[in-house]
Amino acid sequence: MSTLWQNALVIALDDEHGSTPFRADVRVEGDRVTAVELPHSVEASGPDAPRSIVDATHLLITPGLVNAHTHSWEILVRGTSDPLPLEIWTLLSYPPSGVEPLPERLIYLRTMVAAIESLLGGTTALLDDVGELPDQSPSTIAQVYAAYDAAGIRATCTGVGIDVPIVDRLPFADEVLPAEILRASRESMPPSAEVQEAYFGFCAAARALTTGRPRLRFAVAPSAPQRVTDGFLVRAAAEAREHGEVLHLHLLETRAQQTLARTLYAGRTIVEHLDELGVLGPNVTLAHGIWLTAGDLELLAASGATVVHNPLSNLKLGSGVLGWRALHDAGVRVALGTDGASSNDTMRMLDVVKTTAGLHTLTDPDYRTWPTVDEVLHAATVVGARAAGWGHEVGGIAPGRKADLVLYDLTAGTAFTPLNDAAQQLVFAENGSSIHQVWVDGRLVVEDGRCTRIDADALLAEFREAAGAYLAEALPRWRAFQSEMEPFVREAYLRATNPSHEEDHR
Ligand SMILES: [Zn+2]
Structure with a gap:
């Protein structure tokens, strides 16, 4: 299969052009881009002529967006709460007990929603920190992979590892939680060695499922430093390195986590601790x-x-604002993510792109520190690809790179009218409604608002029914658990976020 787009407007995000739009012919053969050259300079006839030749004068071609942090589990609990702090929100979105295993078909359908929503919004690759409850297994992750494979998206999927009881991931737990809750939580967590054996066995099985499937990868994912023991963390890091995989962790998302870290790591920061462990x-x-x-x-x-910035999730959970300029000045790579569909509550990366471009004007009046469109687009593509484990192969348009492309019709709607600067308008004006086609690995996966490889309407209808039945039984229980725990967790949260209290304990 080969395609030639002639005279397209291109935002390549490659080393030569960055985010500056230019006119070019773009040729794709098989799964790769083979040429990006001056308009009408790529051979369109002769023995090597492309099978399909498109006059792309009205099209903008960009690399696909990369969502470097999400959780497909949360599709189930989309739209279940007002803004809440993470520590309280999580009680409903990830109940530590009382979750009946999802029927495998429901896992498949749930993941399909993530794939459909991502692809239709121009996301061609995602890092799904799956977060399966009550437990992940080779058969649950097989459903996740099967859905992403069928939809045609590129996906890096994790197994989430945790071997610390939920109460011990909360600051001031011993002071704010009733003794029976502390005891029950600690007794319910098996010894770490047992958890590790199960987890790394799962990793081996999940990794094996990606063999021969070029768009699928596995990532090792201890949930967060404070949610696993050091032994778990060190082994996870070694395992990820051995297999050339991403090691994915949550890091210092909230003030409460920062407060907890002070007691856990004897005055050192979590990052200093990770550094000392060689992670x-x-x-x-x-x-x-x-x-x-x-x-x-x-x-x-x-x-x-790489740090993944999830501004919409951070806003909904009141987590704080990432130090965009400080990270960039220090030379830290920053990618973008939606986070899960109940802390955001969508997987639309263009929302994240626009929010990122605007949010950081609040933190410093010196406008020279504000994000540039170029930085934001790089974060949403090139850096994201690296964060999701695809290195240099994905994220930019250049000969030899994977053909993960989004084609916007500049004449389809109003976002690119008048056409002043396609990069500026992509970030600030476009919401996905101009998307004409999406290509992943050289395969057409979306055309004019429809997924080409799956019957999205039928799958979504089936999901609505199956999820509705499951949630009708489960959600009231999860809500009850959240209500029961909220007063205790609120106390810990307030103590952790109250500056005068913090002064007392320094
Ligand atoms: Zn997350």
Whole structure:
């Protein structure tokens, strides 16, 4: 299969052009871009002529967006709450008990919603920190992979590892939680060695499922430093390195986590602790990274790790605002993510792109520190591809790179009218409604608002019915658990976020 787009407007995000739009012919053969050259200079006839030749004068071709942090589990609990702090929100979105295993078909359908929503919005690759409850297994992740494979999206999927009881991931737990809750939570967590065996066995099985499937990858994912023991973390890092995989962690998303870290790591920061354990490296992808010190930034930059900025989730959960300029000045790579569909509550990356471009004007009146369109587009593509484990192969348009492309019709709607600067308008004006086609790995996966490889209408209808039945039984229980726990967790949250209290304990 080969295609030639003639005289397209291109935002390549490659080393030569960055985000500056230019006119070019773009040729794709098989799964790769083979030529990006001056308009009407790529051979369109003769023995090597492309099968399909398109006059692309009205099209903008960009690399697909990369969503470097999301959780497909949360599709189920989309739209279940007002803005809430993470520590309270999580009680409903990830109940630590009382979750009946989802029928495998429902896991498949749920993942399909993530794939459909992503592809229709121009996302060609995602890092899904799956977060399966009550437990992940080779058969649950097989459903996740099957859905992404069928939809045609590029997906890096994790297994989430946790071997610390939920109460011990909360600051002041012993002071704010009733003794029976503390005891029950701690007794319900098996010994770490047992959890590790199960987890790394799962990793091997999940990894094997990606063999021979070029668009699928596995990532090792201890949930967060404070949610796993050091032994777990070190083994996970070694395993990810051994297999050339991403090591994915949540990092300092909230003030409460920063407060907890002070007690856990004897005055050192979480990043200093990760550094001492030898966990950090260029394959490490850290979601959030909001509450970092200047020293943390130096360590992260030196390690080559990537931080994933999830501004909409951070806003909904009141987590804080990532230090966009400080990270960039320190040389830390920053990618973008939607986070899960109940802290955002969508997987539309263009929303994240626009929010990123605007949010950081609030933090500093010096406008020279504000994000540039060029930085934001790089974060949403090139850096995201690296964060999701695709390195240089994905994220930019250049000969030899994977053909993960979004084609916007500049004449389809109003976002690019009048056409002043396609990059500016992509970030600030476009919401996905101009998308004409989406290509992943050289295959057409979306055309004019419809997924080409699956019957999205039928799958979504089936999901609505199956999810409705499951949630009718489950959601009231999860809500009850959240209500029961909220007063205790609120107390911990308030103590952790109250500056005068913090002064007392320094
Ligand atoms: Zn997350």
